[in-house]
Amino acid sequence: MSLLREAVPDLRWRRSVDVRREVAAGLVGALLVIPQAITFAYVAGVAPEYGLYCAVFVGFLASLLGNSPMVGGPNTAVSILIGLTVLPFAGRGSPLYTELVLALSLMVGFIQLLMWLGRAAALFRYFSPAAIIGIKAGVGVWLIASALEGATGMGPMTVKFLYEKFYIVLAGWQELVNPYATLVSGVTVAAGLLLRRRWRRSYVVLAVLIGSIVGGLVYGWLGPVDSDLELLGHVTLDALPFRIPTLGPPHWLFLELAIAPAIAIAILGLAQSLVIARDLKSTVAPHLDLHKEVFAQAMANALGPFFSSFAGSGSFNRTAIALEMGARTPLSGMVAALAVVLIAWLLGPVLTYLPMPVVAGVMVLVGIGMIQPRELRPMLNRIDGPVLLVTLFAVIFLGLESGILVAVTASVIFFVASASQVRLAISHQGEAEHIRVTGNLFYASIDRLAKHLHANPAAVTSLDLSRVPFRDATAMQLIERIQRERVRCGGKLEVVEEG
Amino acid sequence: MKKLLFAAAGVLALSLPAQDAAARPTIEELQKRAVLDDYEANVLFGYNIVMDSNRYAPRYAGNALRCSSCHLDGGTRPDGFPLFVAGVYPKWRAKNGVRNSLEMRIRDCFLYSLSGVMPPEEAPEVLAVSAYISYLSYGKSIGTPPQGWGVPTLPETGADPDPARGQAVFRRACTLCHGADGAGTAVAPPLWGFQSFNAGSGMNVVPRLAGFIWANMPMGAERSLTHQEALDVAAFLHIQHRPFDPREGRLRKLAEEIYHGLSRLFGARAPAAPTGR
Incomplete structure (x- = not known):
């Protein structure tokens, strides 16, 4: 209709x-x-x-x-x-x-x-x-x-x-x-x-x-x-x-x-x-x-x-x-x-x-x-700049058709790259560690957080995911695995979703 | 397996000369075919342009003539400016003083005889006519002019071409098809006026035009005129009004006219004519 x-x-x-x-x-x-x-x-x-x-x-x-x-x-x-x-x-x-x-x-x-x-x-x-x-x-x-x-x-x-x-x-x-x-x-x-x-x-x-x-x-x-x-x-x-x-x-x-x-x-x-x-x-x-x-x-x-x-x-x-x-x-x-x-x-x-x-x-x-x-000048930043340059060179040297493919690929790659930027705000309250995550947690962006959490399996950590709009299965499985590991080692990992 | 391949290659090698000897397809055969390769499609396009220039090459054609107005029977008639001449190009021509490729020669026809716009050498229309010309040249001699090239050169008649006698001949023999005013009819092209060839074209050369007329006109009664009559008619056509020779830059001509006018006006300043002394 x-x-x-x-x-x-x-x-x-x-x-x-x-x-x-x-x-x-x-x-x-x-x-x-x-x-x-x-x-x-x-x-x-x-x-x-x-x-x-x-x-x-x-x-x-x-x-x-x-x-x-x-x-x-x-x-x-x-x-x-x-x-x-x-x-x-x-x-x-x-x-x-x-x-x-x-x-x-x-x-x-x-x-x-x-x-x-x-x-x-x-x-x-x-x-x-x-x-x-x-x-x-x-x-x-x-x-x-x-x-x-x-x-x-x-x-x-x-x-x-x-x-x-x-x-x-x-x-x-x-x-x-x-x-x-x-x-x-x-x-x-x-x-x-x-x-x-x-x-x-x-x-x-x-x-x-x-x-x-x-x-x-x-x-x-x-x-x-x-x-x-x-x-x-x-x-x-x-x-x-x-x-x-x-x-x-x-x-x-x-x-x-x-x-x-x-x-x-x-x-x-x-x-x-x-x-x-x-x-x-x-x-x-x-x-x-x-x-x-x-x-x-x-x-x-x-x-x-x-x-x-x-x-x-x-x-x-x-x-x-x-x-x-x-x-x-x-x-x-x-x-x-x-x-x-x-x-x-x-x-x-x-x-x-x-x-x-x-x-x-x-x-x-x-x-x-x-x-x-x-039009070109505002594009000279870290995400748009490379996409623009890669596309431009591809169009000039590989031709228009291949240039379009390169443009799509570059858009996606740099979009994923920018989407996988995660910020970790770590604060300590006595023994307990508080981590606030800002960004999307998925297979491409999980590395830094995982590395940090793995570093000290005995720590007590509360993980604030309220500013994570999107999390994929890989990320959630990883957090569960670390939770189990912490329990084994005497630590604790708590996921909180504060408003 | 290898044997089979050799056998296949042999069959192929044997079939090649056989194919070569087969006659080229006629235009009618090409028109009936569902699939043409690029060369054949180009030949057919060229044929269409030659037979109906205004419809198939409207971008560059300029008057009511078509190629086949002078290149009779689509360029296949000997002594009627036939087009089976690919074997003699490239050749030097006095007309422009350089070595002319076939394409360069074709664009001259668009400029002078069709009194239109000169196409570039690589224009599709030019390449198509070129393909058609080489198609027609199949089996003709290469390097020497083929039999029936151009038009016959008439022998000396002992008398100058006379436009006045030519007019009489024109009234008697030509008006039926070409019209009393030479503007052409449904069956014959215009001979002068803005819809005919311009002053720079090869047809505007009296001996050549006379040869063409003697060998091909009036249609159905070719070679019935005497050499002198053909020359007279040619001279009559030559003095008629037709589009200007495009080789002359119009603006330069205008500037020259103004200069001469001014120098006549101020007679003293003009360079004196050389005297016998």
């Missing part, structure tokens, strides 16, 4: 909605998502229109089915993982490749639906924020590295480690680097970084504008042959790009091989969405239902491929901007999705001439935006 309630759109937000604010936030969101959608489509290896479809349909469905102002749509980490997963199976951007991307997204959606049935929202609580920030920063590094080819006008490189790319470019820049492309991407990045201080919301759009003007001047002066600037090309948008995802034998074979990455994508998408949703729940939307949000994301991804969209998730930066603009309900997300169609259709002829180095510049800007010193 509660599942059903989570599955049907909840439109109660209608009653208390500030339509003007929501629409304004939606329109700004639509303007901002267009460069990102094109960029992430490039990252995922499909034609630009698929990124726009993702912004429209995944964004709309996630907002319609959800109950928060969270903005969904194309997502950096998810797009990178999709690209990395499908690339070995088909030529980048070919029709088969696109079909495989949609099939993979369908599978991701269904895995997320299973996670919804398995009440994943509760589980993701244990995914530490440090790990998420580590993954985010790692994805930022990946994004900057993947922008390198486009920014310098080179063909795609296949390397084992990220840093090899920088080495290749530095070593062979005279033959490899197209100076005009580098100029255009450099101007885009520089403009973005300079404007970011003044216009925190719209600096990407302004950077795209400036980069495109410079690119247009170079292209207009030298022509396509001499400048060798790559352009975006015609973006052919359908109003309703309905299609049934092709699932022939090659697609099934691929899906069988791609289960592990699909699970990784599903986890990564939901983890990011839930971090945003938990944040919203604690600030602007106290009645937010996390399970419903999981369902919305899952269903959007499962239905998206029927509208030519690849998988997405909640977006940190676009949600933040929507909140800043005063969005409080899912209406802003829906307006943003619909406005994308309109703006992209109006911009269509101009978009054709968008230089690809500008897109690469946007990738660098988004990547830099994901490595936030403001």
Whole structure:
């Protein structure tokens, strides 16, 4: 019954909605998502229109089915993982490749639906924020590295480690680097970084504008042959790009091989969405239902491929901007999705001439935006710090998929390590010893107490366990064993639970 | 066990040349197959682009033409710019003054003949057409141009190509399919205007266009025009309005125009034309 309630759109937000604010936030969101959608489509290896479809349909469905102002749509980490997963199976951007991307997204959606049935929202609580920030920063590094080819006008490189790319470019820049492309991407990045201080919301759009003007001047002066600037090309948008995802034998074979990455994508998408949703729940939307949000994301991804969209998730930066603009309900997300169609259709002829180095510049800007010193600094403590660093290095050097596994493992290990901290307050009243234990007593944390109690079997001790919220069988068995030992040796161990 | 392995290897080794000798699958066979490997899928994609560029390569195609507008019968007809030419690439071309790979050559077609956006060499559309070209080149010579390459070079006729006579020929022989205004019909592509090839394309070279027309036009009555008539029609087409040559930077052209205008205005400052002395 509660599942059903989570599955049907909840439109109660209608009653208390500030339509003007929501629409304004939606329109700004639509303007901002267009460069990102094109960029992430490039990252995922499909034609630009698929990124726009993702912004429209995944964004709309996630907002319609959800109950928060969270903005969904194309997502950096998810797009990178999709690209990395499908690339070995088909030529980048070919029709088969696109079909495989949609099939993979369908599978991701269904895995997320299973996670919804398995009440994943509760589980993701244990995914530490440090790990998420580590993954985010790692994805930022990946994004900057993947922008390198486009920014310098080179063909795609296949390397084992990220840093090899920088080495290749530095070593062979005279033959490899197209100076005009580098100029255009450099101007885009520089403009973005300079404007970011003044216009925190719209600096990407302004950077795209400036980069495109410079690119247009170079292209207009030298022509396509001499400048060798790559352009975006015609973006052919359908109003309703309905299609049934092709699932022939090659697609099934691929899906069988791609289960592990699909699970990784599903986890990564939901983890990011839930971090945003938990944040919203604690600030602007106290009645937010996390399970419903999981369902919305899952269903959007499962239905998206029927509208030519690849998988997405909640977006940190676009949600933040929507909140800043005063969005409080899912209406802003829906307006943003619909406005994308309109703006992209109006911009269509101009978009054709968008230089690809500008897109690469946007990738660098988004990547830099994901490595936030403001977010990293509070994490420099004994528990979050190691998790963050381990995750970051794993993502950079082992890749995203393994990075997620490492992040989960590190979260759990460091959580257990922090949970097994036990404080013993020992006081003496004449002969008798009084020990007050603070913390959880379980197999991992029992050692110090056991050592202390074993040290003097003849002592008389009262053990105060009132501040031990959790004790496992191992701990209780151990205490009973010591009690018996004390009785044998003439001592005493008394367990007290003072209020 | 070992024997069995050797036997299996033997059978495999014997079957290999047999497989090699088997004819390559036709496009129709590929279209019917449920499972294609990456190369075959790419060939089919390339074939689709060649037959319907606007539908299968919308990102880079720019006008109403398709590859098969010039590369007749999907690039299989000799003397009709056939595409079975993978064996001669990479080769140096005067057009851009560098050694051209097949992919580099293909992107020129998108830029000039399709009057669109130049795709990068590694664009999926380019790689697909490249795969289709090498598929068509199966069994053709490598290193030397194959039979029927390009279009025939017409012999000297002794008279200059004349656009005025060409117009008459055009009215008589071409308008039925291409339309009186050259804008094309359902059965034939546009010959000039914004929906046709631009001024930088190979078709805009009179001798080559004349060779193409003589060998392939009018369809169904090929080689019925005389060499002189073909040349005249080519000259007539050449002087029509079509999209500009994209090699010229428009802004630079504009700057040059302004500079020349200004120097004409301030005649004294302009460098004097060299005199015979």
